[in-house]
Amino acid sequence: MxxxxxxxxxxxxxxxxxxxxxxxxxxxxxxxxxxxxxxxxxxxxxxxxxxxxxxxxxxxxxxxxxxxxxxxxxxxxxxxxxxxxxxxxxxxxxxxxxxxxxxxxxxxxxxxxxxxxxxxxxxxxxxxxxxxxxxxxxxxxxxxxxxxxxxxxxxxxxxxxxxxxxxxREIQTQNNIGSQRQRMDPHERRSVYIGDSTIPGAGEGIFAKRRFQPNDLISYFGGLKTFKENFLFQNMTDSELEDAGSYFYNFGVNCPSHWNINIDLVIDTPHPYRNIVQYRTTLGHKINHAFPLSKIKKYQKKQNISKLASNFRVENARDIPCIHPFLGKLICLIAGMLPNGTNH
Missing domain, CATH: 2.20.110.10 (Histone H3 K4-specific methyltransferase SET7/9 N-terminal domain)
Structure with a gap:
């Protein structure tokens, strides 16, 4: 090797x-x-x-x-x-x-x-x-x-x-984000915290509590496992589309084939779970995102919103499919070189 x-x-x-x-x-x-x-x-x-x-x-x-x-x-x-x-x-x-x-x-x-x-x-x-x-x-x-x-x-x-x-153990589904949703996963609690993002207009973000080595796990990205047609609708206004499309990840298309995951499956964090008071088991959804509204509207017109791709704005890190001990198959945010207090 x-x-x-x-x-x-x-x-x-x-x-x-x-x-x-x-x-x-x-x-x-x-x-x-x-x-x-x-x-x-x-x-x-x-x-x-x-x-x-x-x-x-x-x-x-x-x-x-x-x-x-x-x-x-x-x-x-x-x-x-x-x-x-x-x-x-x-x-x-x-x-x-x-x-x-x-x-x-x-x-x-x-x-x-x-x-x-x-x-x-x-x-x-x-x-x-x-x-x-x-x-x-x-x-x-x-x-x-x-x-x-x-x-x-x-x-x-x-x-x-x-x-x-x-x-x-409680696998997240389309209708269940977890009964332990107001507890922070032990690894998350030791590794990251929530604060006001240093990126203008981004709201909250996650910050590193400790120094990460390259390829370290920073945070898990959990949420409802669902499909885009369940939260992106043809009759939405521009602001509704932008809001609804700002907290999901194309899960299925990025999973290894032997997991046998539907390629259209996504992980979404809808309201009210974007508030850490209501959901904080995993904090990967607090990564700062950039979802172009023009792209959402393009696929809305074609009535083909299932092809919409999430667009993460993450520096010094990458996302990969991984296995959480009690939530099952999720997405992990993996580190490049991140000093303490680095914002995502």
Whole structure:
């Protein structure tokens, strides 16, 4: 795998001062630079292929990992284990680290259900609880307080955060944006905040709470999964069209084919959910947009509004399809180089 692919897939900084993970010993708990240590470990494992496998979700079988994995439409997920020496298992949720990881024991490879931990791609935040078919069902937020090498596999020290809050799986649909809509996703809460945009006339925007490395997850873009004909109508005024078309993303056309998503499906954030008092589970809809009214009217005249494309005005970032732990398949905003306080 070339350097460009390493950056695309792993989004790793160059780290030289972190001790390698000894395959035959248990190390001391490390509570400094936890994320960098885990990133470096993953980089070494992917490069060497040591203890790395591909797990087939359809038949629960493991296959050898190969370096051309990302160039192919291979739907199997990367799995790391050292069964002879360790009970710990790490498994990618999707094809990219921006989808997060499942962390648990060897039962993860055999059972359809059990108690495991979803680790967000920041490698600092997680959700610990009950899973069915590798999907989080309900549980509590956890913080990664420490990590150590245990027989060649990284072990995590997890601490429960906000035990009074139980997160539950709830896929967003055309009619349901979520019963937890007034809670901020744990990763969002650690990563971004809402403020007045520095772009004139843009209203509110999201700002970075911390420094992001290239390819880091900044924010999730969630909302109602619907179709344009459900909110863009032929009899709308210019102002109504501009308002209705200002908070949606063409989801289906940008999804990988193996997701089997209708290409006309969009993610929309209508009123009143544009107000963070009413919806703040994900904050990607607060990215500043630029939707040309002329383009909306053009397709309105042709009665072909389903072809309207969203036009994001986002600097130093890109949007990609990703998998949220309890909301399911969404869009992620991925970082370029963003200093603290950068506005989108």
């Amino acid at each position: 070339d350097l460009r692919m390493h950056r695309l897939v792993l989004g790793l900084a160059v780290i030289t001062a972190i001790k390698a993970c000894d395959p035959e010993t248990t190390g001391q708990w490390n509570r400094e630079n936890i994320r960098q240590s885990l990133q470096q470990w993953w980089k070494e494992r992917i490069t060497s292929g040591e203890n790395i496998f591909l797990f087939d979700l359809n038949n629960s079988k493991l296959f050898p990992f190969y370096q051309g994995f990302w160039e192919n439409q291979d739907e199997r997920v990367i799995t790391l284990k050292n069964e002879k020496l360790s009970q710990i298992v790490w498994q990618w949720v999707g094809r990219l680290p921006s989808d997060g990881f499942i962390y648990g024991d060897l039962s993860l490879l055999k059972n359809k259900y059990g108690n495991y931990t979803f680790i967000y791609p920041d490698l600092k935040t997680g959700l610990q609880g009950y899973f069915v078919n590798k999907e989080f069902q309900y549980g509590e937020e956890v913080k990664v307080r420490g990590e150590r090498c245990r027989n060649g596999v990284k072990e995590l020290e997890l601490v429960v955060q906000h035990p009074q809050i139980i997160w539950r």
